[in-house]
Amino acid sequence: MNPYRLPRSVVPSRYDIRLTPDLTTATFTGVETISVTVNEPVREIVLNAVDITINAARIAGERGEAQEGHATADPEHERYRIEFSAPVAPGTWRLTLAFAGTLNDKLRGFYRSTYKDPSGVPRMLAATQFEATDARRAFPCWDEPDFKAVFASTLVIDPAHTAVSNTSVVSETVEAGKKVLRFADTIKMSTYLVAYVVGELEATEPVQVGKTPLRVWCVPGKKRLAAFGQDIGAASLAFFESYYGLPYPGDKLDLLAIPDFAAGAMENLGAITFRETALLVDEAQATHAELERVADVVAHENAHMWFGDLVTMSWWNGIWLNEAFATFMEMLAVDAWKPEWKRWTSFGVSRAAALSVDGLHATRPIEFPVNAPREADAMFDVLTYEKGASVLRMLEQYLGADVFRQGVRDYLERHRFANAETGDLWAALGRAADQPIPAVMNEWIFTPGYPLVSIRRDGGALVLTQQRFTYLGGAEGQRWKIPVHLRIDTGTGQPVTRRLLLEDVEQHVDVPAGARVLVNAGGHGFYRVRYSAELVATLVERLDALEPIERFNLVNDTWAATLAGLVPVNEYLDLTARFHDERDRNVWSAILGSLTTLNRAIDASLRPGLEALVRDRLTPAVTALGWSARAGEDELTRQLRGDLLRALGTLGNDAGVQARAAELYAAHAAGTNPATEIDANVLPALIAIVASVGDEPRYREFLERFRRAATPQEEQRYLYALTLFPQPQLVEETLGRTVNGEIRTQDAPFVNRSMLLNVTARERAWEFVKANWDTMDRLYPKHALRRLAEGVTGLVSAELERDVNDFFTTRKIDLGGKQLAQYLEQLRIAVALRERERAALEAYLRR
Numbered sequence: 001m002n003p004y005r006l007p008r009s010v011v012p013s014r015y016d017i018r019l020t021p022d023l024t025t026a027t028f029t030g031v032e033t034i035s036v037t038v039n040e041p042v043r044e045i046v047l048n049a050v051d052i053t054i055n056a057a058r059i060a061g062e063r064g065e066a067q068e069g070h071a072t073a074d075p076e077h078e079r080y081r082i083e084f085s086a087p088v089a090p091g092t093w094r095l096t097l098a099f100a101g102t103l104n105d106k107l108r109g110f111y112r113s114t115y116k117d118p119s120g121v122p123r124m125l126a127a128t129q130f131e132a133t134d135a136r137r138a139f140p141c142w143d144e145p146d147f148k149a150v151f152a153s154t155l156v157i158d159p160a161h162t163a164v165s166n167t168s169v170v171s172e173t174v175e176a177g178k179k180v181l182r183f184a185d186t187i188k189m190s191t192y193l194v195a196y197v198v199g200e201l202e203a204t205e206p207v208q209v210g211k212t213p214l215r216v217w218c219v220p221g222k223k224r225l226a227a228f229g230q231d232i233g234a235a236s237l238a239f240f241e242s243y244y245g246l247p248y249p250g251d252k253l254d255l256l257a258i259p260d261f262a263a264g265a266m267e268n269l270g271a272i273t274f275r276e277t278a279l280l281v282d283e284a285q286a287t288h289a290e291l292e293r294v295a296d297v298v299a300h301e302n303a304h305m306w307f308g309d310l311v312t313m314s315w316w317n318g319i320w321l322n323e324a325f326a327t328f329m330e331m332l333a334v335d336a337w338k339p340e341w342k343r344w345t346s347f348g349v350s351r352a353a354a355l356s357v358d359g360l361h362a363t364r365p366i367e368f369p370v371n372a373p374r375e376a377d378a379m380f381d382v383l384t385y386e387k388g389a390s391v392l393r394m395l396e397q398y399l400g401a402d403v404f405r406q407g408v409r410d411y412l413e414r415h416r417f418a419n420a421e422t423g424d425l426w427a428a429l430g431r432a433a434d435q436p437i438p439a440v441m442n443e444w445i446f447t448p449g450y451p452l453v454s455i456r457r458d459g460g461a462l463v464l465t466q467q468r469f470t471y472l473g474g475a476e477g478q479r480w481k482i483p484v485h486l487r488i489d490t491g492t493g494q495p496v497t498r499r500l501l502l503e504d505v506e507q508h509v510d511v512p513a514g515a516r517v518l519v520n521a522g523g524h525g526f527y528r529v530r531y532s533a534e535l536v537a538t539l540v541e542r543l544d545a546l547e548p549i550e551r552f553n554l555v556n557d558t559w560a561a562t563l564a565g566l567v568p569v570n571e572y573l574d575l576t577a578r579f580h581d582e583r584d585r586n587v588w589s590a591i592l593g594s595l596t597t598l599n600r601a602i603d604a605s606l607r608p609g610l611e612a613l614v615r616d617r618l619t620p621a622v623t624a625l626g627w628s629a630r631a632g633e634d635e636l637t638r639q640l641r642g643d644l645l646r647a648l649g650t651l652g653n654d655a656g657v658q659a660r661a662a663e664l665y666a667a668h669a670a671g672t673n674p675a676t677e678i679d680a681n682v683l684p685a686l687i688a689i690v691a692s693v694g695d696e697p698r699y700r701e702f703l704e705r706f707r708r709a710a711t712p713q714e715e716q717r718y719l720y721a722l723t724l725f726p727q728p729q730l731v732e733e734t735l736g737r738t739v740n741g742e743i744r745t746q747d748a749p750f751v752n753r754s755m756l757l758n759v760t761a762r763e764r765a766w767e768f769v770k771a772n773w774d775t776m777d778r779l780y781p782k783h784a785l786r787r788l789a790e791g792v793t794g795l796v797s798a799e800l801e802r803d804v805n806d807f808f809t810t811r812k813i814d815l816g817g818k819q820l821a822q823y824l825e826q827l828r829i830a831v832a833l834r835e836r837e838r839a840a841l842e843a844y845l846r847r
């Protein structure tokens with residue numbers, strides 16, 4: 001018996017909830033009547049509630065019999081026990097509870113969020129965030145995903161305010177000077193999907209998607225930033241209705257931007273909440289990356305309305321499938337909406353992030369048993385979202401898109417309004433594909449890591465072998481069933497693609513001599529490839545014959561092999577010199593990412609050498625692209641220009657680029673240059689470059705721009721620009737703002753992380769983090785320190801590494817899950833690279 005599971009002797013079917021939040025005192029009161037079925041005689045009812053006080057309890061039967069209950073808190077287990085003097089007989093009952101709580105500032109449960117209205121006056125709103133187990137902080141409930149029930153909510157609010165919940169408002173009345181909003185019944189759903197938002201809110205006009213009106217909500221003054229989010233909201237909703245073959249399960253869909261929000265967004269049925277940067281954007285002033293982020297998050301949450309909300313995991317071990325699937329569907333929907341964004345190519349960057357963590361000894365299987373719900377908190381990571389989505393994509397490509405969709409439809413149809421397990425999806429896909437899915441998928445889901453496929457020629461055959469890839473070696477004996485796509489180009493006629501399932505440690509494939517062979521053609525496989533010297537040489541000669549995702553994988557796999565000590569660093573740096581003609585943004589992001597990592601791992605004396613190398617690699621592309629967008633140019637090229645200029649001006653320390661950036665920024669700031677002359681994708685690069693060589697007056701100017709930003713994206717650009725000023729006193733100043741309330745707690749941990757990763761600020765930032773750890777733990781939302789701690793991967797020296805390990809060991813810090821161990825291992829890998837390649841880098845960068 002799992003002590004974290006509630007007894008099944010009493011099961012809820014309906015909650016009638018009436019909540020009265022008071023934004024001036026930051027408190028709330030509530031009364032709820034829960035319709036329950038009692039399955040066996042009970043003297044007590046146990047349900048979840050924490051940080052709220054139950055003041056009265058009463059149970060009533062269908063024939064009018066009733067008795068008062070005595071409520072006792074069990075805070076350790078986040079429960080209340082309602083005891084009755086006489087046994088409650090089997091049958092249906094109505095349990096009525098009165099309770100009270102606080103609108104907290106921890107961004108979970110029922111919480112308060114603050115913002116300034118357009119005239120600068122501070123305002124407050126109340127919002128909820130319940131996943132995984134925080135509904136119990138807003139109302140007593142059976143807070144486990146398989147206790148699905150109908151929710152009928154009423155909110156009693158200030159007449160000047162409005163409120164949004166999962167369903168439409170069915171009545172609005174006035175009682176004792178208060179506005180009373182009653183909402184329609186929800187579908188049968190899990191507690192973690194209930195949502196309430198209360199405050200001065202404004203909404204767009206609804207757009208109609210089939211039968212569903214879809215609106216965007218925000219605090220006053222920001223409605224002008226809602227159009228783009230509403231567009232992708234409508235497009236993805238229509239896409240999913242058609243893909244899933246089932247209508248949207250709610251009666252309306254509201255997307256709400258909340259000024260303080262711990263995660264990116266939350267898929268509450270019919271009332272999806274977002275942090276502002278993930279929903280509100282000025283399309284004309286935003287970069288491609290900023291727009292893509294909004295599109296991704298909105299599509300992701302909409303995908304959950306079916307996969308997650310309509311059909312829900314039975315328990316938290318299934319959270320990976322929920323998130324992996326929504327991530328996979330987000331790609332499909334955005335790719336269908338804007339094919340010119342080539343979303344599956346940029347997904348390579350996400351897949352690479354998963355490969356990077358999953359190559360560690362401290363990785364974990366995608367799915368693992370979960371007892372306490374807090375163990376599932378550790379599932380909200382790159383292995384769940386990005387590895388999970390990658391293996392689903394690999395499976396979809398292996399089965400075929402139509403078969404895969406057929407299986408998904410079957411799964412949703414069978415389990416709607418109910419709960420399901422991973423095995424249920426495999427069963428449905430297996431029926432559609434007429435083959436057993438677990439046989440192919442089990443190693444990918446239930447064992448950690450992934451394979452390295454090595455390939456060499458042996459006479460007339462290719463020899464493919466598999467072994468687990470790890471950066472630090474020493475993991476033997478695992479095997480996967482790997483769907484391998486080979487592209488074989490014999491030089492005569494069209495190249496052919498061969499598909500095979502690599503099951504054994506070694507497999508031979510007959511291929512004519514002299515053929516060029518690419519492994520992982522199309523780039524969907526979740527594995528790395530290592531070619532023999534002879535085979536890789538033929539690929540590198542004709543990079544233009546590869547798809548962008550294939551070039552990306554070549555760079556990314558070679559860099560991983562360099563970090564693992566399998567390829568010398570100078571060979572990798574030679575490879576990067578082959579990409580002067582590269583124009584794909586993702587390939588460049590792989591190259592720039594590796595050079596940024598290298599920059600953290602070299603002695604300061606070698607920095608001018610690395611800067612020169614960066615200039616050598618980037619300048620041809622930057623010269624060809626210029627500073628301004630050209631007529632008819634696509635969005636990806638514009639974003640690439642911004643990325644490369646930024647890297648050349650910062651990592652490359654290019655004086656010419658810095659001077660030009662300062663000039664253009666001055667014109668932008670003075671308004672003498674029409675804003676249209678500086679492309680929206682270039683402006684953030686200018687801001688970053690100017691900050692990285694900026695002085696104190698510039699810091700004051702950027703601080704002011706952060707405070708007065710007109711859009712969430714502009715606010716973020718100036719906020720992160722503050723982390724780039726190199727002067728020690730400005731570094732200290734920015735760090736100070738992460739704990740004094742000036743930077744929102746939703747952003748502060750990420751600002752600390754950026755500074756730990758920045759070579760000019762990292763040592764001061766580390767001292768600051770150590771000194772303020774407890775303060776941050778108290779101020780920031782739950783899990784924030786886990787995100788902040790990723791910054792230690794930037795502290796790449798033997799001495800700093802020792803200090804980092806000492807700190808976490810002596811302070812006995814446990815962030816839950818394996819993430820801290822992963823960061824420490826990543827730091828170990830980077831320090832090992834630094835020590836192993838010191839002489840080679842010395843020779844390469846000083847030449």
Ligand SMILES: [Zn+2]
Nearest residue numbers: 300304323326
């Ligand atoms: Zn999600």
